[in-house]
Structures are given as C-alpha cells and as structure tokens.
Amino acid sequence: MFATVLGDDGAELRPLEPWRAEEFFAHIDRGREYIGAYVGLAAAASDLESARGFLQSYAEKQAADSGRLYGIWLDGTLVGGVLFRIFDTAMEYCEVGCWLEPAGVGRGLVSRAITVLIDWAVEERGIHRVEWSASSANTASLKVAERLGMTREGVLRESYPYRGVRHDMEMWSVLAPEWRALRSAKTSRR
Template identity: 60%
Template sequence: MLSTSLGDHAELRALEPWQAAELAAFTDRVRAHLTPWLPWAHTVVDTESARQFLQRYAESQAVDGGRIYGIWLDDVLVGGTLFRVFNPQQGACELGAWLAPEAQGRGLVTRAASAMIDWAVSVRGISRVEWLVSPDNEASIAVAKRLGMTREGVLRSVFPMDGVRHDLEVWALLADEWAGSE
C-alpha cells in the first residue's frame, strides 16, 4: 500500500472501493459540515453509494483520469483530496479537498494538497493545477492562498447544488510558479 506521511500521525493514501464502509461512516458523521460545499456529501448515504462513488474514481484513475485519496489521522479517516479532473494530455488538473471539523487547524489539507501538486507537476508533467471554490468557503480559499495559487476570477452561477446555482472562484497555480516557490 502506497502512502505519504503528512507528519503528526497523519497519512495521505489512496481511497479505494474496498474502503466504502469507512467513507460512508465518515460522510455520515460529518455530513452537515460537508454538504454546503460538496455534492457527493448529499449522495454518499450508505456503503453501496460510497462504493459506487469510489468505483467511479477507480475507473477514472485506471484510464489516467481523476483519482481520490483519504487523509487519515491516527488511522481514522478525517478527510480527503482528489483530482476531480486530471488530464495529462492537456497538462491540467483540478484539485479539491475536505476535512472533518475536528482535524482542522493542523495544516493537513495544505500538506496533502502540496504532496499532490508535487506529484502532478514533478512526476506527471502537469502545467496547470486549478482549485475551484465557493466564494463563501473561507477555509478553502485560505488553503489556495497558502499553496501560492492566484485567484483568476469567478465563474458566475456555474455550479448547481440543491436546486440553487452557485458561483465558484477559480484559483490556479502554474508549474513554473510551483517550482519557483521552493
């Protein structure tokens, strides 16, 4: 099993279909915290729906597309990251993350996202990493800033969730900016 240490007893590792029960339990426990931001928090409601969600990412990863990872703290799933979009042919990806309230304030998402950016840029040759975020999600915007991303603008009324259309801010980082920040 491949994993990356995030320090302080935390790990970033693949989140796979066989872990569906763990993702379902996590989502159920923190659903109220996740649902304002993440559409899948509305649809992952049991082990089977979690398995279907994770299977879609497993199939996407198998064809060199999007992929999903979990963040474990003391061997308990407390969050995750994903490449919602991963397109090496175009040299672009979209990175996202989530974290349980009790795990916030430790830098876990920033460290996990940094590891993912390092891999995408250094190993896979990705030129552009995007971070799409609700203008109301201050914690996520703070992560984008810590990663050295630039706010490029707002996609107005682009994201439908719960019958309401939401704006999304676009933050991005170019490979030469990432290499220059080290």
C-alpha cells in the same frame, strides 16, 4: 501499506479505494453536514452502496489516468480526502479538490496533502496547470488555495446551483514554473 506521512502529528495520505467503502461511508456520516455545506460529496455517498459507487468511479478514473482519490487519516481515522477531480496529461492540466470532517479542520491537513498531489502532478506527470475551484462562500477552501500560492483568476457568477442557492465559483490556479519557484523558496527558507 502505501501511505505518505504528512507530518509528525499522525497524519497520513493513502489511496482511497472501493474496499474502504464502509470506512469511507462512516467518515462521511460523521461529517455529513459540515462536508455537505459546499461539496456534493455528502449527497453522492448517501448510503453504503453509493459510497462504494463513488469510490469505484475514482478507481475507474485512476485506471483511465483521468482522476485519483486519496484519503487523509489522522491517528488511524479517516478524516478527509483530496483528489484529482480532473487529470488530463494531453492538455497538461488537472483540477484538485478536498473535503474534511470537523475532526480534521484547522490542522493544515489539506494544504499538506494537496502539496503532495501537486508535487507529483508537476514533477512526475508533467502537469503544467493545476486548478482549484470553490464557492466564494467557502472561505476555508479559498484560504487553502491562497496558502498554496495559487492565483485567483476570477469568479464565475452564480454558476453552481447547490442546495437551492446559485453559488459564485472562484477559479484559482498555479502553473508549474510558479509551483517550482514557490517550493524552491520554501526549501531555501529552512
């Protein structure tokens, strides 16, 4: 009922809520290895109960206006998601993130979905700074940040221990005036 069409390829962005736990868990299971390569979500949703708990934690964040979670459906199948991992209106900043199972890769789904999130955060909620954080080894994620027009601000060396490896984490961001200029330039090229 509440969906945003992401293009003419059958892709939709919808709230990902606790009542979708079974569908969410099945999706995570299909893409567990791929999703888990750089993102702890696969481990956080290791069974139906923990998957429901993860969704519930974001329902609570949404109720507190401190985070949100959305799924990406392709032809009616959940294939990934995007989120406001952090959402702080007092400080006027947020952090966005994403994940996909292999069936959703290479279609521009994350870029389209994150664009919807940033548009809403900047224009509706007054967010000034949008951050993106990813492992330096996660080249797909870094390419999304670049495609979105974000600026690479730096690297936090070996700051994220994950699966027995200390990952360098890259910080990217876009500021509201930059985002508006990017969106305006894109609109005028059409």
